[in-house]
Amino acid sequence: MDIKQLADGVVSGNRRALARAITLVESARADHRAQAILLMEEVGKSGRQALRLGLSGTPGVGKSTFIESFGMMMIREGKKVAVLAVDPSSARSGGSILGDKTRMEELSREPNAFIRPSPSQTELGGVARRTREAVALCEAAGYDLILIETVGVGQSETVVSEMSDLFLLLLAPGGGDELQGVKRGIMEMADIILVNKADGDLKPAANRTCADYAGALRLLRKRPQDPEGFPKAMTVSALQVDGLKEAWGEIQNLTEWRRETGHFDQRRAEQAEYWFGQEIRQGLLAQLQKEPLKSMISDLAKQVAAGQLTPGHAAADVLNALQHG
Amino acid sequence: MDIKQLADGVVSGNRRALARAITLVESARADHRAQAILLMEEVGKSGRQALRLGLSGTPGVGKSTFIESFGMMMIREGKKVAVLAVDPSSARSGGSILGDKTRMEELSREPNAFIRPSPSQTELGGVARRTREAVALCEAAGYDLILIETVGVGQSETVVSEMSDLFLLLLAPGGGDELQGVKRGIMEMADIILVNKADGDLKPAANRTCADYAGALRLLRKRPQDPEGFPKAMTVSALQVDGLKEAWGEIQNLTEWRRETGHFDQRRAEQAEYWFGQEIRQGLLAQLQKEPLKSMISDLAKQVAAGQLTPGHAAADVLNALQHG
Numbered sequence: 001m002d003i004k005q006l007a008d009g010v011v012s013g014n015r016r017a018l019a020r021a022i023t024l025v026e027s028a029r030a031d032h033r034a035q036a037i038l039l040m041e042e043v044g045k046s047g048r049q050a051l052r053l054g055l056s057g058t059p060g061v062g063k064s065t066f067i068e069s070f071g072m073m074m075i076r077e078g079k080k081v082a083v084l085a086v087d088p089s090s091a092r093s094g095g096s097i098l099g100d101k102t103r104m105e106e107l108s109r110e111p112n113a114f115i116r117p118s119p120s121q122t123e124l125g126g127v128a129r130r131t132r133e134a135v136a137l138c139e140a141a142g143y144d145l146i147l148i149e150t151v152g153v154g155q156s157e158t159v160v161s162e163m164s165d166l167f168l169l170l171l172a173p174g175g176g177d178e179l180q181g182v183k184r185g186i187m188e189m190a191d192i193i194l195v196n197k198a199d200g201d202l203k204p205a206a207n208r209t210c211a212d213y214a215g216a217l218r219l220l221r222k223r224p225q226d227p228e229g230f231p232k233a234m235t236v237s238a239l240q241v242d243g244l245k246e247a248w249g250e251i252q253n254l255t256e257w258r259r260e261t262g263h264f265d266q267r268r269a270e271q272a273e274y275w276f277g278q279e280i281r282q283g284l285l286a287q288l289q290k291e292p293l294k295s296m297i298s299d300l301a302k303q304v305a306a307g308q309l310t311p312g313h314a315a316a317d318v319l320n321a322l323q324h325g
Numbered sequence: 326m327d328i329k330q331l332a333d334g335v336v337s338g339n340r341r342a343l344a345r346a347i348t349l350v351e352s353a354r355a356d357h358r359a360q361a362i363l364l365m366e367e368v369g370k371s372g373r374q375a376l377r378l379g380l381s382g383t384p385g386v387g388k389s390t391f392i393e394s395f396g397m398m399m400i401r402e403g404k405k406v407a408v409l410a411v412d413p414s415s416a417r418s419g420g421s422i423l424g425d426k427t428r429m430e431e432l433s434r435e436p437n438a439f440i441r442p443s444p445s446q447t448e449l450g451g452v453a454r455r456t457r458e459a460v461a462l463c464e465a466a467g468y469d470l471i472l473i474e475t476v477g478v479g480q481s482e483t484v485v486s487e488m489s490d491l492f493l494l495l496l497a498p499g500g501g502d503e504l505q506g507v508k509r510g511i512m513e514m515a516d517i518i519l520v521n522k523a524d525g526d527l528k529p530a531a532n533r534t535c536a537d538y539a540g541a542l543r544l545l546r547k548r549p550q551d552p553e554g555f556p557k558a559m560t561v562s563a564l565q566v567d568g569l570k571e572a573w574g575e576i577q578n579l580t581e582w583r584r585e586t587g588h589f590d591q592r593r594a595e596q597a598e599y600w601f602g603q604e605i606r607q608g609l610l611a612q613l614q615k616e617p618l619k620s621m622i623s624d625l626a627k628q629v630a631a632g633q634l635t636p637g638h639a640a641a642d643v644l645n646a647l648q649h650g
Contacts, residue, residue, distance in 0.1 A: 040635045133637070269630040276629045279640030280622070284609045284647075297605070304601045305594040310365045312458070315604030322609075 003035055007042035010141050015114065018141045025133040026119045028126070040133055043140035050082075050139045051255060052146045054164030056157050056186065061172045062196045064103040066238035067147055071107040073244050074145050080112045082138035086131050086150040086160050087118035114138060125282045128159040132275055135163055161189045162271050165264060166251060169193045171213070173205035187213075188220060191231050192250055198235035199242065210235045225263040230254055287322065296321060328360055332367035335466050340439065343466045350458040351444045353451070365458055368465035375407075375464040376580060377471045379489030381482050381511065386497045387521045389428035391563035392472055396432040398569055399470050405437045407463035411456050411475045411485050412443035439463060450607045453484040457600055460488055486514045487599050490589060491576060494518045496538070498530035512538075513545060516556050517575055523560035524567065535560045550588040555579055612647065621646060 006024070009017025021043075025036045057063045071081045083104070107113045119130045131148065138146050148164055150156045161167050169190035187193075193213050198206035213233040220231070232250060236243035258264040288297060300314040331349070334342025346368075350361045382388045396406045408429070432438045444455045456473065463471050473489055475481045486492050494515035512518075518538050523531035538558040545556070557575060561568035583589040613622060625639040 034641075037635070037637045037641055040637055044632075044635055129637070136635075269632075272629045272632065272636055273626050275636035276626055276639050279636050280613065280643050281610065283640055283644040284613075285606065288605065288609075301598050301601055304597045307369075307594075307597065310362070310369055310461075311597055311600035311604050312362045312365055312454075314601050315608055316359075316362055318605050319608040 001035060003038045004042060007039055007140075010043050010137055011046045013142050018114065018137060019116075021137050022116060022130075022134045025137070026130045036133065040136060043137060046140040048139055048142060050143050050146045051251075052135060052139075052148065052163065052165045053251070054157075054160040054167040055147055055149045055170060056160060056167070056190075057151070057170030057196075058172075059151060061170050062238050063149060063151075063170055066170055066194070066196060066236070067149065068104040068107050069238045069241045070244050070248075071104070071113060071147065072110070073241070073248070075107070075110050075112050079144040080114075080142060081107070081110075082114040082116070082141075082143040082146045083107070084116050084131055084134050084138070084146065084148050085118040086124075086127055086148060086156050114141075114143065124155055124159060125278070127156075128163075129275075129279065129282065131159075132163045157186050157189060162274050165258075165267065166191045166254060168251075171195050171209065173197055173202045173209045187216070191226075191254060192247065193217070193231065193233040194243075194247060195233065195235045196238055199237035199240045203235075206235045225258060225267065227254070227257040288318075293318065293321065326360060328363045329367060332364055332465075335364075335368050335462055336371045338467050343439065343462060344441075346462050347441060347455075347459045350462070351455045361458065365461060368462060371465040373464055373467060375468050375471045376576075377460060377464075377473065377488065377490045378576070379482075379485040379492040380472055380474045380495060381476070381485060381492070381515075382495030382521075383497075384476060386495050387563050388474060388476075388495055391495055391519070391521060391561070392474065393429045393432050394563045394566045395569050395573075396429070396438060396472065397435070398566070398573070400432070400435050400437050404469040405439075405467060406432070406435075407439040407441070407466075407468040407471045408432070409441050409456055409459050409463070409471065409473050410443040411449075411452055411473065411481050439466075439468065449480055449484060450603070452481075453488075454600075454604065454607065456484075457488045482511050482514060487596050490583075490592065491516045491579060493576075496520050496534065498522055498527045498534045512541070516551075516579060517572065518542070518556065518558040519568075519572060520558065520560045521563055524562035524565045528560075531560045550583060550592065552579070552582040613643075618643065618646065 006017055006021055010021050021039060024032055024039060067083055074081050104115060108115050116134060119127055135146055148160050150160045167189050171193060173195060195206045195210040210233050217231050217233060234243060234247055236247055297318055300317060303309040304311055304314050331342055331346055335346050346364060349357055349364060392408055399406050429440060433440050441459060444452055460471055473485050475485045492514050496518060498520060520531045520535040535558050542556050542558060559568060559572055561572055612618060622643055625642060628634040629636055629639050
């Protein structure tokens with residue numbers, strides 16, 4: 001594969017080249033990985049920067065409808081929109097949250113929109129790296145806005161937050177219990193909370209929920225990366241395309257403030273360092289899955305379980321083999 | 326240091342030898358680590374087994390009073406009791422949860438009791454390994470009962486659960502909100518929930534709380550390692566030494582059942598395998614903290630943060646250096 005040519009294709013905005021490039025970074029093969037590293041270096045030279053929006057919400061909250069409506073609004077403003085997903089469960093459940101493009105029917109037909117389901121990997125670390133590199137590829141391909149979607153499972157919000165400039169949390173209208181339902185850690189990641197389905201019968205409930213969250217957000221400690229009034233809670237109706245302009249306005253306000261104060265660039269630098277650390281850790285642990293170490297560990301584990309060898313001794317044997325093998 | 330002699334001292338029940346042995350396994354020095362591995366092999370030959378009781382509870386719940394009362398009851402039954410702690414915050418906060426022996430005044434004066442504060446380490450992985458080896462040393466030294474205490478912070482409950490035969494959760498009397506306050510994961514680890522302070526004015530509240538938790542426990546999925554009626558919620562008063570005999574009775578019932586059904590040994594085998602895996606992971610990550618790798622990583626991190634190098638490329642450089650350096 002000619003990596004230079006593939007990189008040129010990506011940077012020139014060729015959709016097929018972008019899709020092929022993402023397939024390459026998703027591959028687990030060692031030779032593909034080496035090529036992927038070169039590819040990422042090449043496309044990095046474009047120097048292009050998109051706005052990366054993380055988006056989380058539990059199933060049923062209306063994420064697909066939101067992406068469809070919000071994405072189409074951006075397209076009409078003349079922007080190029082990419083949609084990616086972090087969904088470590090997709091390989092197990094057999095269906096990615098983005099696998100069914102019919103859920104974003106209009107957007108998926110737009111030439112200026114690019115939708116890519118989550119890579120099929122059960123291991124979050126693998127999904128994380130591949131999605132992060134797909135984000136950088138879309139950025140180099142000239143997309144202005146990159147939406148990175150995830151469902152509220154385990155660590156996937158952290159992963160999305162570490163590759164996003166802004167993090168949006170989508171919620172459904174609901175009672176005070178909702179406050180308990182969302183994990184504290186996730187709420188602390190959110191820059192803007194959007195209470196969806198603020199239409200018809202649910203509108204009063206959505207307003208109440210929004211007020212509850214606005215109150216809860218005021219209790220959180222002020223973060224240096226937030227101007228006055230942020231994090232913020234707002235109501236939207238993705239279905240009726242209501243409140244999306246206001247949401248976009250606030251996204252722009254926050255982005256501009258962070259750019260002017262240096263927080264935007266600082267966060268990107270911190271994120272790059274974070275992923276550097278993660279890549280090293282994953283690379284180290286991946287060595288344990290390879291032969292001859294894999295068999296050695298399996299044999300030692302049996303002796304440890306049988307009490308014939310202490311965990312410390314067995315681990316020292318593995319680490320020695322790793323260093324001198 | 327003569328490791329064979331030290332091991333003999335530990336196994337013969339010499340308290341000073343035990344204390345020195347724990348100091349050795351707590352050391353981070355490479356030569357000490359090599360000696361510690363030999364020591365653990367040596368003492369492992371004793372084949373002695375204690376009952377390892379994990380104990381968790383948030384500050385103020387009366388953990389020290391419980392350990393004092395419960396420990397003294399065991400001493401009077403002719404048992405030797407060791408008390409250890411997993412407290413990764415102790416180095417930061419400047420005071421271990423077990424540092425102040427005056428909180429267990431009677432027990433700390435008993436010749437058949439051995440109390441050791443948490444090792445001073447900010448890193449939970451390090452605390453975990455050292456405590457796990459201290460548990461095995463106390464076991465070889467002939468202690469019948471080993472209490473491993475922790476506070477409800479982050480991952481420390483998992484660590485204690487992975488080195489305990491039974492896991493006790495100590496709670497204070499409180500309203501329905503308490504049910505929310507205890508993390509779901511911790512409740513699922515508990516074999517017996519003890520609602521403390523069931524005395525005086527608080528007795529009715531303790532009974533209510535106990536009933537609430539008993540109800541909540543019934544909602545959890547049945548685990549194979551539990552006989553009928555477990556996990557169980559009970560009230561105790563550590564201060565008035567009330568309900569402790571009943572608690573000990575249930576601890577014995579559960580232990581006997583697990584021994585007869587093979588779950589006791591199976592769990593120990595699984596735990597040994599778990600710690601083997603943890604030791605390998607920690608050993609790998611520890612290599613990153615050593616020179617020349619440490620400086621290399623620090624230099625590369627600056628380039629990554631500045632956008633001069635992709636995280637993937639920089640990580641590949643580190644992994645190469647690790648393998649061929």
